[in-house]
Amino acid sequence: MKLATWNINSLSVRLPQVLDWLAANPVDVLALQELKMTDDKFPADAFQAAGYSSQWFGQKTYNGVALLTRTPATEVVKNIPGFDDDMARVITGTVEGVRVIGAYFPNGQAPGTDKFEYKMEWLKGLRHWVKAELERHPQLVLMGDYNITFDDLDVWDPEGMREQIHCTEDERYHLRALIALGLHDSYRLFDQPAKSYSWWDYRDFGFRRNRGMRIDHILISNALKDKATACTIDKTPRSNERPSDHTPVVLTLN
């Protein structure tokens, strides 16, 4: 089983690239973030023609998430039960016995802002819900755009980014708290190239200079850890015309 996550920064713009990528990478599950479209605009027919069933949860202009799956997802839940939110950030479903949560974590803008406070509350709400989901579904994958780095290895300029957004101790505390529920950063279960990132700024030739951050993650539960055989970042789509600023992360389970 292969699962992947990709923040595509507007599905309207990136649909051809997603279809091309799926044709070259026929994963079983693809979680998308930042659809930036209302639900009536979602191209379910195009994905169906490519062999994928879709579940989606969008809104106008911002956010929006989807799960594309080879076999239809069941027990689908949108957003975090018990956490009141007017943004479309989470979609969950069960696929071939695995509980899959696709999430677009809040950006947070900057420490000290209202958006940062919202990010902290959202992270708390997510953790409480994931804890409950883990009890019901031991085989669980939590993947998406986390907008948080684990540590300096995930940052091109750790000193310059110290206590900046995506790199603060407050954010990393919540990431570690998710791990403490019994989850693992699947990417670090394997040897990886130095300076591996999943996002690069559009500005200032960020990708060409490899000035990026690893903020897209696939966390897996204890029950799945021994089944994981590889986790990779696919930088190929970043060389497309009009690329997303994020690239896919891919997990292989046996």
Added chain:
DNA sequence: ATGCCTCAGCTCCTGAGA
């Protein structure tokens, strides 16, 4: 640099992203 790109939309500028 409160910039640099890119995207959506109450679209020719602004807000937001990261």
